Amino acid sequence: MILPTKGISASRALLTVGAEVHGLLKAPTSVAALWEEFSNSRKQAGSRERLTFDWFSLALSLLFSMGLIEIGNDGRIGRSRVSPPTVGE
Template structure:
């Protein structure tokens, strides 16, 4: 689930989806809704056809938070620079 497996395609692994979120938002502060819409647009532009549910998106955000790469501040996702991560 976190990494690609026999049952989880590489573009759907949570690490990959987390990276896609970072790329899609360009590490700019965004709301959850903006991040979701930008991710869907980014996946469409980059020909990622595997379906992605909002729940899977939320799990990828949870993973980014657990890794210390993002935090939520007043309903806005703030991406932390690598040096700022705990």
Template structure:
């Protein structure tokens, strides 16, 4: 389910769905806006396998679990990564 299997096509695996969500999440936006852009991007790329809203939310869950996205002021946003600097 997270990775492609015999019953889950590669473009419907949760890792692929998460990557597609991260790709469209270039600015903070609502879940509804993200869902709309996600569907438009899948259509543009020619992905014909259906992805339900529930599957989309599971993709968001994977991204959240991996620390890629966060919810800030009711908007989904990519999580900021502060690069640690070390003095040598």
């Protein structure tokens, strides 16, 4: 699920989807606006694989657990201002 497998293509792996989402986060935004921007960017790129909102939310959960995004007091999602912990800390 997180990495590509025999049953999950590289473009659907949560790490890949998370990287795409993280790249779109230029400024704090709502989940709905981020989902819309993500969907549009995949369509413009000509992606044939349709990703559901469930899969998108799993990618957000992965990014949050990795410390790469944070949720502001206003409920908007943005890039984390704190460096994620390194292995062994």
